[in-house]
Amino acid sequence: MNYNFFTRNKTTTPQTQPIPGREAEMIKGRSGGWMFDAGLWKMLRRCLLVGTAQSTYYAGKQELTEDFVAVVNQAVAENPSRVAEEILYASDGRAINNSAPILALVLLSMGETKEAKQAFAEIFPQVVRTGSHFYEWLNYTKSLRGFGKVVREAGKTWLSREDVKGLAYQLLKYQQRQGFTHRDALRLFHVKPPTENHRQLFEWVVRGWDELPTEIPSQALAQIWWYEWLKRNPEQTHEAILQGRLTHEMAAPVGNMDKAAWQLLFQEMPIGAMLRNLGSLTELGVLRADETANLGRVEAVLNNQEHLRKGRIHPIDVLKALKTYESGGRLGRSKKTWTPVPRIVDILEKAVELSFDVVEPTGKVFMHAVDVSGSMGSLVADMGLSCCEIATTMALVTAKAEKNYMIRGFANEFRNLDITAKDSFSSAVRKASNQNFGGTDASVAYDWMMKNKFKADVVCFWTDSESWAGYKHPSQALKEYRKKINPNVKAVYVTLTPYRITLVDPQDPLSWDLAGFDPGTPRIIQMLATGEL
Numbered sequence: 044m045n046y047n048f049f050t051r052n053k054t055t056t057p058q059t060q061p062i063p064g065r066e067a068e069m070i071k072g073r074s075g076g077w078m079f080d081a082g083l084w085k086m087l088r089r090c091l092l093v094g095t096a097q098s099t100y101y102a103g104k105q106e107l108t109e110d111f112v113a114v115v116n117q118a119v120a121e122n123p124s125r126v127a128e129e130i131l132y133a134s135d136g137r138a139i140n141n142s143a144p145i146l147a148l149v150l151l152s153m154g155e156t157k158e159a160k161q162a163f164a165e166i167f168p169q170v171v172r173t174g175s176h177f178y179e180w181l182n183y184t185k186s187l188r189g190f191g192k193v194v195r196e197a198g199k200t201w202l203s204r205e206d207v208k209g210l211a212y213q214l215l216k217y218q219q220r221q222g223f224t225h226r227d228a229l230r231l232f233h234v235k236p237p238t239e240n241h242r243q244l245f246e247w248v249v250r251g252w253d254e255l256p257t258e259i260p261s262q263a264l265a266q267i268w269w270y271e272w273l274k275r276n277p278e279q280t281h282e283a284i285l286q287g288r289l290t291h292e293m294a295a296p297v298g299n300m301d302k303a304a305w306q307l308l309f310q311e312m313p314i315g316a317m318l319r320n321l322g323s324l325t326e327l328g329v330l331r332a333d334e335t336a337n338l339g340r341v342e343a344v345l346n347n348q349e350h351l352r353k354g355r356i357h358p359i360d361v362l363k364a365l366k367t368y369e370s371g372g373r374l375g376r377s378k379k380t381w382t383p384v385p386r387i388v389d390i391l392e393k394a395v396e397l398s399f400d401v402v403e404p405t406g407k408v409f410m411h412a413v414d415v416s417g418s419m420g421s422l423v424a425d426m427g428l429s430c431c432e433i434a435t436t437m438a439l440v441t442a443k444a445e446k447n448y449m450i451r452g453f454a455n456e457f458r459n460l461d462i463t464a465k466d467s468f469s470s471a472v473r474k475a476s477n478q479n480f481g482g483t484d485a486s487v488a489y490d491w492m493m494k495n496k497f498k499a500d501v502v503c504f505w506t507d508s509e510s511w512a513g514y515k516h517p518s519q520a521l522k523e524y525r526k527k528i529n530p531n532v533k534a535v536y537v538t539l540t541p542y543r544i545t546l547v548d549p550q551d552p553l554s555w556d557l558a559g560f561d562p563g564t565p566r567i568i569q570m571l572a573t574g575e576l
Contacts, residue, residue, distance in 0.1 A: 054515075054519060054522070054523070055514060055515035055516070055519050056515060056516055056519065057513070057514050057515070058076040058077060058484070058486075058510055058511050058512065058513045058514075058515070058516055059075055059076060059077065059511060060077060061077040062077075062516055062518075062519070065079075068080060068549060070543065070544060072508070072509050072511065072542065072544045073509065073542070074418070074483065074509040074510075074511040075511050076483075076509060076510050076511025076512075077516075078508060078509075078510065078544040078545060078546055079518075079544070079545050079546070079547060079548060079549060080543065080544070080545070081538075081542075081543050081544055081545040081556060082543075083114065083117060083118055083121070084118065084125070084129075085545065085556055085558065086114050086541070086542075086543045087114055087115065087118045087126070087129055088129055088132075088133070088558040089538060089540075089541045089542070089558040089559065090110075090111045090114055090115065090143060090147075090541045091129055091130060091132075091133035091138055091143050091144055091147060092133050092137060092138050092139070092143075092558045092559060092560050092561055093138075093139065093143070093539065093540060093541045093558070093559050093560055094111075094138065094139060094140065094142060094143040094541070110541065110543075111143070111146070111541065112150060114543075115146075115147045115150040115151070116150055116153075119150060119151055119153075119154040119159055120154070120155075123151060123154050123156060123158045123159035123162045124158060124162050126147070126151055126159075126162070127151060127162035127163070127165065127166045129147075130144045130147050130148055130151065130166060130170060131144075131166055131169060131170065133147075134169065134170045135355070136352070136355035136356070136357060136562065137357075137560075137561045137562060137563070138357070138560070139357055139359050139360075139560050140357075141170070141172075141176055141179075142179060144170055145170060145171065145176060145179050145180050145183060146183050148163065148166070148167065148170050148171070148180065149180065149183040149184050149187055149188065150187070151163045152184075152188065152193055152194060152197075153187065153188050160193045163193060163197070164193065164196065164197060167197045167200075167201070168200070168201065168204075171197075171201060173213055173216075173217065174213035174214060174216060174217030174220070174225075175217050175220055177201060177213070177217075177228070178217065178219075178220035178221045178223050179220070179221060181198075181221070181223050181228065181231075182221040182222065182223065190231060190232075195231075195232055195233075198228065198231065198232040198234075199232045199233075199234050202228060202229065202232060202234045203234055203235075203236075203237050203241065207238065207240040207241055207244060207263040207264075208262065208263040210241075210244065211244050211263055211264055211266060211267055212266060214244065214248060215266055215267055215270055215293055216290055216292045216293060217292070225248045226248055226249050229245055229248060229249060230249075240260075240261055240263045240264065243260055243261070243264060244263070244264060244267070247264070247267055252271050255268070255271050255272060255275060256268065265287065266287050266288065266289060266293070268287070269283050269286055269287025269289060270283075270287065270289060270293050270294075270297070272287075273287070273289070273294065273297050273298050274297045277297060277298050277299045278299060280294060280298035280299045280300065280301075280304045281303060281304055281307060283298065284298070284304060284307045284308060285307055288311060289308075290308070290311075290312075290313075290316065291305075291308045291312070291316065291320070294308065302327050302328055302329060305323075305324060305327050305329050306329050306337075309324060309329050309337065309340070310340075313354065314344050314345065314350050314351070314354035314356060315354055315356065315360075317341065317344055317345070318345065318356065318360060318361065318364045319364070321341070321364060321368050321387060321391075322367065322368055322371075322372060322379060322381050323379055323381075325368075325381040325382070325383070325384060325387070326372075326379045326380065326381040330384055330387060331384060332384050332385070332386065338384070338386050338387065338390075341387060341390055342386075342390050345361075345390050345391065345393075345394040346390055346393050346394055346397060347397075348397045348398075351394065351397060351398045356398055357398070357560070357562060358395055358398040358399050358436070358437075358440070358562050359428065359433060359436075359560060361391060361394045361395045361398050362395050362428060362432070362433070362436050362468065362472075363427055363428055364391060365388070365391040365392065365394075365395060365468065365469065366427070366428065366432075366469070366472070367427070368383055368387060368388065368391060369383055369388055369469060371383055374427060388469075392467050392468055392469070395436065395440065395468050396440055396443060396468075398562060399437075399440045399441075399562050399563075399564075399565050399566075400562055400563045400565065400566040401440065401441070401443075401444035401565045401566055401569065402444065402566060402569060403444075404444060404445045404446050405445065405569050405572045405573050406446070406447070407445070407447065407500040407501055407572045407573070408447040408448070408498065408499050408500045408501070409441070409442065409445055409447065409448040409449070409499065409500070409501050409502075409503060409572070410448070410449050410451070410488065410492060410497065410499040410501070410502045410503070411438040411441065411442055411448060411449065411450040411451070411503045411505065412451060412452075412453050412457070412485070412488040412502060412503065412504045412505070412506075413431070413434050413435050413438050413450060413451070413452045413453070413460065413475055413505045413506075414430070414431065414434060414452070414453060414454075414483065414485075414504070414505060414506035414507060415431055415452035415453065415454050415458065415460070415475055415478040415481075416453070416454040416455075416481050416482060416483040416509075417454070417481060417482070418430075418483060418507055418509055419431035419434065419506075419507060420476075429476065430507055430539045430540060431475055431476055432472045432475070432476060433539060433559075433560065434475075434505035434506070434537075434539055435450075435460075435462070435471050435472050435474075435475040435476075435505075436468050436471070436472065437505055437537065437559075437560075437564060437565065438450055438503065438505050439462065439464070439466065439468060439471045440468075440565055441503065441564075441565040441568055441569075442463075442464050443464045444565060444569065445464075448464070449497070450462045450463070450471075451488070451491070452475060452478050453483075453484065453485060453487050453488050453504075454478075454481030454482060454483060454484070455481045455482040455483070455484050455487065455512050456481070456487055457487045457488050457490070457491035458478055460474050460475055460478060461474055462474055462475070482511065482512035483506075483507075483509055483510045483511055483512055484510055484511075484512040484513035485504055485506065485510040485513070485517040485520075485546055486510070486513040486515050486516065486517045486519070486520035487513065488502065488504070488520075489502075489517070489520035489521055489523065489524040490520060492524060492528065493523065493524055493527055493528060496528065497528070498528055498529050499529065499532055500529070500531075500532065500533065500572060501532070501533045501534075501535060501568065501571070501572045502521075502532060502533070502534045502535070503535045503537065503568060504517075504534070504535070504536045504537065504546065505537050505539065506536065506537070506538065506539065506546070507538065507539055507540040507542065508536065508538045508540070508542060508544050508545060508546050509540075509542070509544070510546060517546045518546065518547075518548040518551065518554075521534055521548075521551070521554070531553070532553070533553045533554070533555075533571060533572065534547070534551075534553065534554040534555070535554075535555050535557060535568055535571060536554070536555070536556050536557070537557045537558075537559055537564060538556060538557070538558060538559055539559035539560065540559070555571060
């Protein structure tokens with residue numbers, strides 16, 4: 044194809060070609076468009092926060108997983124300590140789940156240097172926090188590297204922790220996952236019990252209790268005693284839950300679970316379990332419009348920012364729960380159906396907003412450009428949510444914190460999505476999802492703002508960065524916008540897929556690239572807007 048028609052004006056270049064003179068800084072994306080190279084460390088953060096994702100419009104899951112492994116391995120070879128810091132950053136409630144940090148942790152343990160092994164050992168207990176994490180780590184380790192000295196030491200330390208009561212809780216709650224049991228782990232790591240309580244706990248793990256001790260052996264083993272008592276007395280489920288403070292994972296497999304049993308579990312249910320079981324609790328009648336005390340507890344837990352933070356509840360988890368709950372069981376893995384309680388929907392809407400980190404309005408004018416092209420319809424990881432739905436949510440929560448803003452959608456044109464801060468997250472997601480079609484051209488946002496003389500202080504793009512359909516690059520369109528409308532405008536590109544591309548010109552001091560799905564992103568955008576960062 045002859046591009047002479049497009050390139051007579053030396054200030055623009057079709058996105059299917061690199062910018063002349065900048066070829067060494069650019070790479071070709073999966074879509075065929077040329078973008079700037081995001082670099083190793085931005086790519087690493089994206090991989091850890093976003094994960095490997097499911098198959099996207101441009102890439103399959105296996106290809107993305109191979110990219111993930113290659114990126115982490117390269118980073119570990121360059122600077123294992125920095126990789127460890129990035130893993131901790133993502134694992135502390137910022138990644139959409141802990142799987143990507145755990146996989147990266149295994150790759151860190153495979154590093155050839157002493158520094159890599161040491162970094163792995165230091166961060167291991169902060170990343171592998173639960174029995175579920177432990178099993179996932181074992182699974183990745185078995186698949187990728189085997190159980191050498193550094194792995195055995197980490198496993199022994201985790202299973203010999205000083206807090207025996209906490210360890211017993213994890214071993215009871217997660218008795219097996221991903222093809223492993225705790226008996227397998229104890230035998231694999233040859234763990235020697237450091238205390239009598241550890242000895243009794245490990246004995247239960249390996250042999251079980253043929254006979255129930257007449258008395259609870261110790262406070263550390265109290266939950267296990269009540270679990271074993273319930274196995275022998277399932278008709279006494281209520282008492283076991285109440286006295287033993289059993290969770291639903293402990294009680295449900297062995298007890299007689301009626302509505303009263305679930306009511307008792309609900310009273311002590313941690314925030315994560317509550318979020319996952321809202322539909323089941325509604326079907327059982329524990330949560331109803333006339334059960335005001337129970338609804339009050341849901342509100343007190345889910346609409347408390349401190350509870351959300353301590354529970355490491357990611358905003359996307361709340362959005363997934365909202366979408367699943369509103370569906371009445373049509374979405375998600377549950378085979379149950381329920382009639383959604385309106386107040387719970389309202390509570391979840393507010394919880395989505397609270398789970399992000401935002402502050403008072405900055406007074407700046409924001410233009411939010413949400414990528415609604417066809418590629419953004421791809422699902423993210425196992426969330427059951429598309430890139431477009433998540434992008435819309437993050438744009439809306441940022442807009443809700445401000446007074447002066449617009450939210451529009453870009454594909455091969457800049458579309459009116461009819462989304463305002465008064466929209467619920469559910470309605471905003473529906474409006475954006477209905478627009479999911481067309482090629483991707485981020486420059487149309489700047490064209491529209493120039494044509495309409497819209498003077499923004501900050502332009503936020505929420506995108507997979509696969510821009511390819513325009514006759515000029517977004518960075519070129521931004522220069523033109525600065526020349527004609529606002530020379531000081533700041534541009535923020537939030538990339539929501541684990542690709543090694545960016546729309547940010549590395550020579551532009553007023554443009555930033557942020558990795559997707561970080562709950563702190565809206566606050567970071569506010570700080571960039573005011574010059575705090």
